[in-house]
Amino acid sequence: MMWKFEIPATARTPEVSFDFGENHLKLAGESYPEDVTEFYNPLFNALDTYLAKLGKGKCRFDFELIYLNSSSAKAIMMLMDKLDAAAANGASIDVFWHYDKEDDTMQELGEEFGEDLANAKFHLEKMAG
Amino acid sequence: MLAPELFDLRASLQRQGIIFAYSGYVTETVLSGVGEALKQKLTIDDADTKTLRSVFAVFVEQMQNIIRYSAEIEERQKKTASPPTEIRYGILTIGQENGDYVVHAGNLVARSDVERIRARLSKIRDMTKEELRALHKEQLRAGPEQGSKGAGLGFMEIARRSSKPFEFDFSDINHEYAFFSLKASV
Numbered sequence: 001m002m003w004k005f006e007i008p009a010t011a012r013t014p015e016v017s018f019d020f021g022e023n024h025l026k027l028a029g030e031s032y033p034e035d036v037t038e039f040y041n042p043l044f045n046a047l048d049t050y051l052a053k054l055g056k057g058k059c060r061f062d063f064e065l066i067y068l069n070s071s072s073a074k075a076i077m078m079l080m081d082k083l084d085a086a087a088a089n090g091a092s093i094d095v096f097w098h099y100d101k102e103d104d105t106m107q108e109l110g111e112e113f114g115e116d117l118a119n120a121k122f123h124l125e126k127m128a129g
Numbered sequence: 130m131l132a133p134e135l136f137d138l139r140a141s142l143q144r145q146g147i148i149f150a151y152s153g154y155v156t157e158t159v160l161s162g163v164g165e166a167l168k169q170k171l172t173i174d175d176a177d178t179k180t181l182r183s184v185f186a187v188f189v190e191q192m193q194n195i196i197r198y199s200a201e202i203e204e205r206q207k208k209t210a211s212p213p214t215e216i217r218y219g220i221l222t223i224g225q226e227n228g229d230y231v232v233h234a235g236n237l238v239a240r241s242d243v244e245r246i247r248a249r250l251s252k253i254r255d256m257t258k259e260e261l262r263a264l265h266k267e268q269l270r271a272g273p274e275q276g277s278k279g280a281g282l283g284f285m286e287i288a289r290r291s292s293k294p295f296e297f298d299f300s301d302i303n304h305e306y307a308f309f310s311l312k313a314s315v
Contacts, residue, residue, distance in 0.1 A: 011161065011165070012161065032189050034157040066182075067182055067185070067186065069186070069189050069190065069193070069286070070190060070282035070283045070285070070286040071193075071282070071283075073269060073282060073286075074269060074282070077269050077270070100178060100182075102177065102178035102179050103178060103179055103182050104179070105179075105182070105183070105186075105289060105290060106182075108262065108289075112262065112265065112266050112269075115266075116266075
């Protein structure tokens with residue numbers, strides 16, 4: 001698996017850096033797209049394809065989100081569900097939720113997502129700086 | 130008499146502590162532009178990170194409520210599939226009141242929707258932080274509420290980002306529509 005799925009950040013959408021070859025996936029920045037479905041559907045598709053082939057492999061997903069609006073929260077939950085389902089099928093998945101220590105709302109949101117992960121390992125971390 | 134009239138409007142807004150005022154058709158592009166200026170103003174004000182993010186978050190949810198739910202709609206004849214064929218009208222102000230930033234938005238709603246919105250908002254407004262957290266988790270999993278195009282999470286996000294309970298009100302305009310107003314402080 002030597003492919004990548006990458007989208008540069010815009011003012012309203014996060015940087016997507018899915019390095020499937022390295023089994024390291026990352027979403028960083030702000031998320032309040034004009035059209036949540038249009039932005040996230042290609043990510044869901046790429047992730048589905050990757051996870052289907054991952055089997056018992058290892059994968060790390062870093063969420064480094066500074067801000068997300070309420071409709072993006074739903075999309076993030078769907079990403080988490082996909083990761084958790086893959087972990088239930090035997091993959092070893094580590095989810096890192098990085099939050100700005102100045103913003104407890106994002107910390108709480110991370111905790112909410114973490115509570116729902118039954119199989120993937122969840123890590124809550126303060127962003128550096 | 131052109132200048133005095135417009136200056137009076139501006140002075141009236143300023144007396145109320147209003148820094149930004151937008152009344153008109155709201156699009157996602159308006160949200161982007163005003164949002165960018167708002168971020169710059171908050172940065173110049175030296176607002177702390179938490180305040181900046183919270184004011185911005187409340188602003189985004191309020192603007193998207195207008196874009197999605199205002200009952201005052203202009204529709205274009207659908208000759209082509211794109212760009213968007215409808216725009217919705219609303220009003221939004223951002224100001225300062227007793228040391229808080231205040232985001233106040235309003236738009237028309239159908240009178241038949243008033244009781245549903247009122248019940249939902251009263252419930253959210255009166256919840257503790259823990260109750261809000263639990264409901265948020267539940268709603269994230271549930272499908273959209275009836276009559277809601279979004280995930281139905283916007284009001285909860287506003288409540289969680291506010292420093293005190295939000296205020297809201299409805300005023301009947303005619304037999305069909307009421308004006309809905311929601312004010313949140315950070």
